[in-house]
Amino acid sequence: MSVSSSQPAPSHRELSGPQAHESWGHRRLIGLWLALLAIPLLAVGLFAVLQPVQVLPRIGLAPGFLWSDLNGQTFSSELLRGKLVVYNFTSATCTAPCLDGSATMQQLQDRIDVLDTGGLPVTLVTVLLDGTESDPALLRTYAARWKADPERWRFVTAPADRLKQGVGGGFGLYYTATAAGEVTFAPLTVLVDGNGILRAQYKRTLPDLAFVERDLGLIAAEVRNSSGAGGLVYEAAHLFACYASY
Amino acid sequence: MAAQPIDRLPTPPRRKKRLLGGLLLGGLLLGGLLLGGRAAWPWLQAAPQHAVLLNARQPIAEFRLDSTLGHPLSLSQLGERYTLFYFGYTTCPDICPTTLADLSQAQRLLGEQAQKLQMVFVTVDPERDTVERLRDYLAYFGPEWIGLAGPPAATANVASQFGVVYQKQPARGSATEYLIDHSSVVVLLDPQHRPLLLFPYGVSGEQIAEDLAATMR
Numbered sequence: 367m368s369v370s371s372s373q374p375a376p377s378h379r380e381l382s383g384p385q386a387h388e389s390w391g392h393r394r395l396i397g398l399w400l401a402l403l404a405i406p407l408l409a410v411g412l413f414a415v416l417q418p419v420q421v422l423p424r425i426g427l428a429p430g431f432l433w434s435d436l437n438g439q440t441f442s443s444e445l446l447r448g449k450l451v452v453y454n455f456t457s458a459t460c461t462a463p464c465l466d467g468s469a470t471m472q473q474l475q476d477r478i479d480v481l482d483t484g485g486l487p488v489t490l491v492t493v494l495l496d497g498t499e500s501d502p503a504l505l506r507t508y509a510a511r512w513k514a515d516p517e518r519w520r521f522v523t524a525p526a527d528r529l530k531q532g533v534g535g536g537f538g539l540y541y542t543a544t545a546a547g548e549v550t551f552a553p554l555t556v557l558v559d560g561n562g563i564l565r566a567q568y569k570r571t572l573p574d575l576a577f578v579e580r581d582l583g584l585i586a587a588e589v590r591n592s593s594g595a596g597g598l599v600y601e602a603a604h605l606f607a608c609y610a611s612y
Numbered sequence: 613m614a615a616q617p618i619d620r621l622p623t624p625p626r627r628k629k630r631l632l633g634g635l636l637l638g639g640l641l642l643g644g645l646l647l648g649g650r651a652a653w654p655w656l657q658a659a660p661q662h663a664v665l666l667n668a669r670q671p672i673a674e675f676r677l678d679s680t681l682g683h684p685l686s687l688s689q690l691g692e693r694y695t696l697f698y699f700g701y702t703t704c705p706d707i708c709p710t711t712l713a714d715l716s717q718a719q720r721l722l723g724e725q726a727q728k729l730q731m732v733f734v735t736v737d738p739e740r741d742t743v744e745r746l747r748d749y750l751a752y753f754g755p756e757w758i759g760l761a762g763p764p765a766a767t768a769n770v771a772s773q774f775g776v777v778y779q780k781q782p783a784r785g786s787a788t789e790y791l792i793d794h795s796s797v798v799v800l801l802d803p804q805h806r807p808l809l810l811f812p813y814g815v816s817g818e819q820i821a822e823d824l825a826a827t828m829r
Contacts, residue, residue, distance in 0.1 A: 426670030427807050430777040442777050561664045562775045
């Protein structure tokens with residue numbers, strides 16, 4: 367048996383009294399929960415777009431190597447754990463039009479004291495692609511040109527086969543060396559953090575010193591601020607970081 | 613002038629119902645957000661307490677070495693599991709057996725979660741460590757280990773990818789002709805073979821298990 371079937375159902379506008387109050391209450395509740403849902407989504411979106419916390423990507427593990435300095439002393443990547451390391455790759459025979467990044471390294475050496483790295487030590491490493499087979503005097507003369515402070519800036523090399531494995535396979539720089547000692551390569555500067563992770567690669571051209579300094583600062587800020595809850599913020603920043611290699 | 617009708621307030625049971633409904637909806641939304649967040653950002657859940665978080669983007673490049681399984685094994689054949697890599701050698705006097713024991717203890721502590729994990733030992737002394745010798749050695753630490761050995765150049769290549777270096781040192785007056793100085797880190801790869809965590813030497817089995825359990829959830 368139908369009850370009041372002839373009467374149309376009351377429209378929304380026709381609601382009054384307790385029913386209107388209840389409907390309004392429901393809408394308010396739904397609106398409230400939608401807003402609660404929207405707030406984190408909006409926050410995530412803004413975080414992704416505005417990037418209030420900037421990070422350098424964790425590209426990959428830097429290669430382990432066992433090379434030697436120009437005095438023949440072993441120089442291992444293990445010695446660099448816990449330090450920010452700037453690598454550049456060049457040849458003792460590099461003259462124009464060959465692009466030699468050692469000039470940038472020299473400028474960086476002069477500015478290390480004024481850089482804010484949060485107390486993290488910075489080591490500069492120039493890898494001479496000539497290899498230990500080349501004339502040691504030539505390599506030493508090249509290194510002496512740059513007035514490197516041995517505490518901050520090391521020149522290293524290795525036998526050709528080991529160098530190719532570490533530089534080519536590890537750092538992704540492919541180069542050719544002729545029997546006459548001529549080395550052809552594209553400039554490459556690399557930043558590695560204290561955990562041995564590649565954080566920036568400046569490829570094919572000499573890096574802008576300002577970029578290198580900025581990036582060293584970003585790594586230092588991450589180390590300084592990423593403990594506790596700050597770590598979660600930095601991990602979220604890594605999720606959205608989309609920096610190109612320079 | 614007639615007085616405006618005053619809406620009656622909802623009766624207490626109705627208010628309670630609404631409150632419960634709201635709480636339920638809120639709980640569902642919050643749960644959804646947490647679950648979604650967990651699925652999207654597993655690393656947010658997995659902040660290691662003892663290991664160094666690597667979370668690298670580039671996977672370790674493919675390699676193939678002889679294995680204690682009786683056939684050559686490539687990285688991709690390890691499948692989509694978490695993989696712990698440790699580099700050492702069988703005549704290593706102290707660090708290697710200690711680390712292997714810690715790792716085996718960690719795996720036991722993981723219980724069922726250990727099924728997501730594969731342990732791999734790569735010898736840095738391929739001249740002396742044959743596959744048979746590796747198999748005998750690893751049997752002391754448990755059946756879960758896979759040992760890998762390869763030619764010196766291939767071994768150096770693989771080790772370098774993990775940031776591991778090693779060098780022979782003459783050992784005068786020792787039963788072994790030489791010792792090998794080597795990096796003593798343990799690297800965890802994620803199922804896509806990307807370096808995820810690095811355990812420095814000295815982290816205990818319990819601590820390793822704690823971080824692995826949080827990471828592999």
